[in-house]
Amino acid sequence: MAPTTLGPIQRKFAPWDDPSEVPLVRFENVTKRFGDFVAVDNLSIDIYPREFFALLGPSGCGKTTLLRMLAGFEQPTEGRILLDGQDVSKVPPYRRPVNMMFQSYALFPHMTVEANIAFGLKQDRVPKPEIEARVAEMLKLVRLEQFGKRKPHQLSGGQRQRVALARSLAKKPKLLLLDEPLAALDKKLREATQFELTDLQQELGLTFLIVTHDQEEAMTVADRIAVMDHGVMVQVATPAEIYEQPNSRYVADFIGDVNLIEGRVAAIDGARVEIAPSGIDARFEVAEAPDTAVDDTVWLALRPEKIAVSMEPPDDASVNCVSGEVWDIAYLGDLSIYHVRLASGITVKSAQTNVTRLIERPITWEDKVYLSWTRDAGVALIR
Amino acid sequence: MTERPSLFNIVSVVFGFAFLYLPILLLIIYSFNESRLVTVWAGFSTKWYVQMINNEGLMNAAWVTARVAFVSATIATVLGTLAAIVLIRFGRFRGRTLFSGMIYAPLVMPEVITGLSLLLLFVAINLDRGFWTVVIAHITFSMCFAAVVVQSRLVSFDTSLEEAAMDLGCPPARAFFSVTLPVIMPAVISAWMLSFTLSLDDLVIASFTTGPGATTLPMKIYSQVRLGVTPEINAVCSVLIAVVTVGVLAASIVTKRREVERQRAERAAIAGN
Numbered sequence: 027m028a029p030t031t032l033g034p035i036q037r038k039f040a041p042w043d044d045p046s047e048v049p050l051v052r053f054e055n056v057t058k059r060f061g062d063f064v065a066v067d068n069l070s071i072d073i074y075p076r077e078f079f080a081l082l083g084p085s086g087c088g089k090t091t092l093l094r095m096l097a098g099f100e101q102p103t104e105g106r107i108l109l110d111g112q113d114v115s116k117v118p119p120y121r122r123p124v125n126m127m128f129q130s131y132a133l134f135p136h137m138t139v140e141a142n143i144a145f146g147l148k149q150d151r152v153p154k155p156e157i158e159a160r161v162a163e164m165l166k167l168v169r170l171e172q173f174g175k176r177k178p179h180q181l182s183g184g185q186r187q188r189v190a191l192a193r194s195l196a197k198k199p200k201l202l203l204l205d206e207p208l209a210a211l212d213k214k215l216r217e218a219t220q221f222e223l224t225d226l227q228q229e230l231g232l233t234f235l236i237v238t239h240d241q242e243e244a245m246t247v248a249d250r251i252a253v254m255d256h257g258v259m260v261q262v263a264t265p266a267e268i269y270e271q272p273n274s275r276y277v278a279d280f281i282g283d284v285n286l287i288e289g290r291v292a293a294i295d296g297a298r299v300e301i302a303p304s305g306i307d308a309r310f311e312v313a314e315a316p317d318t319a320v321d322d323t324v325w326l327a328l329r330p331e332k333i334a335v336s337m338e339p340p341d342d343a344s345v346n347c348v349s350g351e352v353w354d355i356a357y358l359g360d361l362s363i364y365h366v367r368l369a370s371g372i373t374v375k376s377a378q379t380n381v382t383r384l385i386e387r388p389i390t391w392e393d394k395v396y397l398s399w400t401r402d403a404g405v406a407l408i409r
Numbered sequence: 410m411t412e413r414p415s416l417f418n419i420v421s422v423v424f425g426f427a428f429l430y431l432p433i434l435l436l437i438i439y440s441f442n443e444s445r446l447v448t449v450w451a452g453f454s455t456k457w458y459v460q461m462i463n464n465e466g467l468m469n470a471a472w473v474t475a476r477v478a479f480v481s482a483t484i485a486t487v488l489g490t491l492a493a494i495v496l497i498r499f500g501r502f503r504g505r506t507l508f509s510g511m512i513y514a515p516l517v518m519p520e521v522i523t524g525l526s527l528l529l530l531f532v533a534i535n536l537d538r539g540f541w542t543v544v545i546a547h548i549t550f551s552m553c554f555a556a557v558v559v560q561s562r563l564v565s566f567d568t569s570l571e572e573a574a575m576d577l578g579c580p581p582a583r584a585f586f587s588v589t590l591p592v593i594m595p596a597v598i599s600a601w602m603l604s605f606t607l608s609l610d611d612l613v614i615a616s617f618t619t620g621p622g623a624t625t626l627p628m629k630i631y632s633q634v635r636l637g638v639t640p641e642i643n644a645v646c647s648v649l650i651a652v653v654t655v656g657v658l659a660a661s662i663v664t665k666r667r668e669v670e671r672q673r674a675e676r677a678a679i680a681g682n
Contacts, residue, residue, distance in 0.1 A: 099572055119575045120584075132573035136591045146577030180674040197577065 039249060040264075041074035048111070050075045050201060050233050051096065056105035058091050058257075065091040067257035068105070073201075078227050078234045080244035082280075083254035089237045092254075093203050096235065097126045110200065120149070125199040129206040131190035133178040139165070139189050140174040146197045164192040167226070184215050191223075195230070204236040208243060220246045241281050245269070253277045269329075274409045278327040285328040285374050291318050291406075299406060301326055305370040308348050315406035324406040330377035332403035335364050335389060340398040347398040350374065352391055362387060366397055433650060440643035447638045457644040467645060470629035473540065474609060477625060481547035482604035488548065489555025489600055496556070497563040515553045523550055524617030531618065538620030546618040547611065551604035558603060562596030595664075602660070606653070 041047040049072035058066040066088045073079045081089040094100045095107060098119030107115050114122055125146070134142050143164050147157045165171050168188035178186055187207065194202055207223070208216045224247050227234045238244050244251050245265040252262045253276070261273045272278035275286055289303040289310065299315040301324060310326055318324060334340075340347055353373060354365040364376045376397055380387070389395060414422075440458070444451035461467060496509050515523060527546045531538055570592065574584035590597070612627040619628065626649075630642055 097572075097576055099575075118580075119572070120578050120580050124576075126573070126576045128569045128573055130567055130569050132567065132569040134570060134574075134588055134592075145574070145579075149578035149583075177674070179671060193573075193577070 047074055049073060050110060052108040054106040056102045056107060058095060058100060059103045064257050069259060071259060071262065073235065075233055076231055078224065078247055078249045080248035080251045081237045081254060082241060082244040082251050084239060087254040088257040089254050090205060093205055093237045097124055097203055098122050123199055124201045124203060125194040125197055126203040126205065127190050127194040127207050129209060131186050133186060133189055135178055139170065139176050142189060143193045143196050160196055164196050168192045183210055187211060201233045201235060204234060206238055223247055253280060271405060272327060275325055275407050278407065283330050283375060285330065287326045289324055289326055291315065291320050291322045291324055294320060301406060306348060306368060309345050311345050311401045312404045312406045313402050318406065318408055322408065324408055327405045327407050328399060328403060330363060330375040333376040333397050333399045335376045335378055336396050339396050346401065347396060349394065349396050352389060352393045352395055366395060436643050437647045440640055440647040442640050447640060457640040461641050461644045467629055470624050470626045473623055474626040477543050477547060478605045478608035481544045481551060481608045482601050485548045485552040485604040486555045486597060486601040489552045490559045490597055492556040493560035493563055496560055512553055512556050515550050520613040524614040528617045538618060540623045542618045542620065543615050543623055546614050547608040550614065551607045554607060555600035555604050558600040559596050562593050566593060
């Protein structure tokens with residue numbers, strides 16, 4: 027009998043790596059200006075069918091403008107937007123096979139839940155029995171069968187959110203745009219709804235484009251994330267790549283928590299790049315530092331959970347090891363974040379999982395500790 | 410607030426309401442006076458109401474007033490709503506400040522000036538004065554009030570509702586009629602009622618712009634009062650007061666009931682989830 031090997035368990039979905047795939051949405055050098063303000067700056071991106079794509083960034087980074095251009099509420103100043111190969115830049119919103127779920131939900135207050143969901147189908151003059159069937163199907167999909175006759179103000183926030191979702195899905199759009207769809211929900215409900223959204227997207231086989239400023243939300247739901255800043259996409263990659271291989275300090279800092287230590291490339295030796303940190307008497311190594319040469323300035327990005335804290339020096343203290351004094355401890359229950367101040371005055375954060383039940387942790391304020399990490403833990407960033 | 414109102418509070422309330430309503434109350438009481446003399450009470454009678462109904466001139470004037478008020482309020486509401494939409498929706502266009510200033514100017518313009526200028530205009534373009542000139546004049550000044558009322562509602566109107574309608578395949582004009590208009594309808598109705606009342610009420614502008622056969626009720630009353638106050642006039646005024654009171658009460662009861670229903674439904678929604 028041949029030995030069974032553990033193959034990839036999860037379905038690998040990566041149409042962006044497959045050159046034969048045809049994108050559903052294509053932004054071609056799109057620029058949008060409002061007067062002097064450049065909201066979107068010469069941006070090009072392909073989004074593929076069945077993809078869950080997240081636009082992530084702080085407010086004012088141009089992510090909502092991008093979404094509104096796709097819905098048709100804004101026209102690009104320059105460039106083209108292709109939907110299914112057709113230029114839709116000049117097509118008005120009511121003629122686009124795209125639907126949007128609004129941040130405010132924008133439910134029609136004078137109509138019942140059923141009438142809200144049926145609204146889009148009525149515009150297309152769908153026969154009445156078909157409308158009724160589709161409305162019933164949508165109500166079932168979002169589990170609001172008993173609420174069809176209610177008005178929006180008679181529903182709770184979570185129910186309204188589901189009505190808005192049902193209404194935007196009723197016309198079976200090629201592409202669903204979601205503008206901060208969960209921002210108005212409380213944390214518990216938001217987390218549950220994130221999974222519902224991904225399940226729904228997979229079940230219906232639709233393409234979702236979500237705009238959010240919540241990085242956890244983007245990480246949970248999306249196949250790919252585009253991190254935006256000042257109208258440009260700084261990095262477009264899968265959640266894991268964004269987190270583990272950020273391409274810039276901006277992305278590393280925006281997604282999760284990170285320690286950034288400035289330094290200089292001291293030596294490059296195949297899979298080993300040596301970094302001399304400025305102001306710290308230590309030697310750092312990383313596995314790779316693409317596009318760098320000796321003497322370049324780089325920043326070592328280290329995630330707090332990848333740094334170990336110990337009272338005793340590690341076996342090899344000559345590389346990727348610094349010592350300092352515990353300055354502050356943030357006890358979060360599941361984690362403890364140790365803020366360690368090095369001799370040079372730099373503070374480095376380390377997150378430790380609290381795997382045992384203890385009221386008092388062995389490491390406490392003002393202890394002298396050693397911080398160490400492996401060569402694979404850090405990423406050298408050049409910008 | 411379980412504390413009892415102080416003597417000062419009670420006196421304030423009594424005087425305040427007396428100031429507002431005593432004249433009206435006197436007017437209503439004297440409309441039921443038997444005597445011809447307005448200031449001498451001579452027993453209860455409804456004869457002045459009968460006489461009022463038989464007074465053809467008065468009835469004609471009332472009918473003219475009702476028609477003028479209805480037509481001018483309707484047109485003023487339509488125009489005022491359009492002006493409000495332009496002011497709110499089209500952001501900063503060239504001449505916006507001028508336009509909004511010009512919309513509000515008639516609000517503070519003395520009626521005599523509005524009336525006189527309209528009269529000069531009608532004379533200049535050789536328009537025969539009568540029913541329609543009064544209607545036009547009333548539209549001119551009540552349109553501004555309608556615009557103000559509708560605009561205050563549109564400020565808080567969530568434009569994403571209209572965008573949602575368009576997103577679902579609804580062209581802009583249809584989106585306005587199927588979504589925006591129903592939502593702002595209460596404000597539009599208030600605008601209409603305000604315009605209607607203003608028209609009902611107007612004496613000065615109507616006097617300037619009217620012509621033969623288009624005497625409004627306020628004009629009629631005013632001209633009769635100059636010949637001496639009769640209890641018949643009191644009767645007419647009492648009827649007017651009754652009409653206005655019933656209208657205001659009905660409107661506020663409907664609003665109140667809707668509000669209570671909405672609150673109950675909201676409580677049910679929160680409890681049910």
